Amino acid sequence: MAQYTIKELEHLSGIKAHTIRIWEQRYCILNPKRTETNIRYYDDADLKSLLNISLLNERGYKISKIAKMGQEQILQMVQQLCDQPCECSHHVSALVAAMVDMCEYKFDRALSTATIQMGFQETMLRVIYPFLNKIGILWQTGNITPAHEHFVSNLIRQKLLVAIDGQVVQWQEDSPTYILYLPEGELHELALLYMNYILRAHKQRVIYLGQNLPFKDLELTYEQFQADFICTVLTSVPEREQVQSYVNRLSERFPASTVYIYGYLTRTDGLVLPDNVKRLSCITEFIAKFN
Known part of the structure; x- marks a missing residue:
């Protein structure tokens, strides 16, 4: 199981560490653990929970209201929002959560939704590249394994190959x-x-x-x-x-x-x-x- 510091949660979720601490204290939305040397850390479940809460909060739901929801209700609302036109950060968060679970269905659904909404090229620029940057953070902090990287890289590679295969190209004779x-x-x-x-x-x-x-x-x-x-x-x-x-x-x-x-x-x-x-x-x- 991966372990995250609060600064790592900040980088991955986009929520400032100071805000995360306030949410913990006021609304008990996360339950950090402690190492044997009494250092606070968060696990995969905390990361996924924060990604979902961040998504709802960005879409206008007050944190006080989210804190009263059950996990199942939060997941249902997140799924509804991900199926609607929305900002790219939501798609990126959905990909991170799917990668942590190593769930091909969730990953494909999130990527396909983004592609339908904005086209393949924009999805690459506004979703895949920010997502890959977050993978870099996870890699640097030791919170994903090579298996995670291979898992998502192969899925993205498949999407690229399908997109390339679907192109009909007839270049001009004087094309470089x-x-x-x-x-x-x-x-x-x-x-x-x-x-x-x-x-x-x-x-x-x-x-x-x-x-x-x-x-x-x-x-x-x-x-x-x-x-x-x-x-x-x-x-x-x-x-x-x-x-x-x-x-x-x-x-x-x-x-x-x-x-x-x-x-x-x-x-x-x-x-x-x-x-x-x-x-x-x-x-x-x-x-x-x-x-």
Whole structure:
């Protein structure tokens, strides 16, 4: 069972720690436990309860009224609200709760509801990316296991593949060519898949090479297609101290192309970008290039 500090609850729920303490004292909405060394902590049930209470409170229900409701009534009202057009934070909270339970049905329902309401691209930007940021917090604090991450990543990947498969793309003969790939050993594919979706939505020609690509195969593909752009995501590969040399290698080997790099490792301190390498700080920068 995961253990959360009150600051972690604040990050995950959006409710200030000070407010959580007041709600505890006045309305007894949470029941924190204590470690053997008398340190307060919260468990999964507390997190899910707070996410539901936060959702109702944001939709105008007073905390004093929520505190008088039973758990079953709260769950019913939350489900009704999640089925209605609403702010994205509610969808994100629903995904977090489904992930904690590892419930595919709940996760799929929450994601499908958001997609119906705002479309796939907006759901990715306004729901999935904030949700993935919260996963980062849970990962950093040790409150989810690799199994949780794989569970949600595979479900989101399935949604991306279905969306891409549903695209009908007929690019123009003069369309620029993009090669999309992940370095050898890199398996975090969600961002790259979404870049593929964006490019196809804007009728760009894409050569999608996917995960774990040896550099030699990238070179061979480039020789065949002479791509105008190369896009990659650096999340866990290469090693941090090798990022600069890897970026330099891309620049030197493909001097006639613009190389877009994205991901955690691209924020390495002191990274110097060659002229033909562009760093994307967020995915919306990539989308903006086509607007």
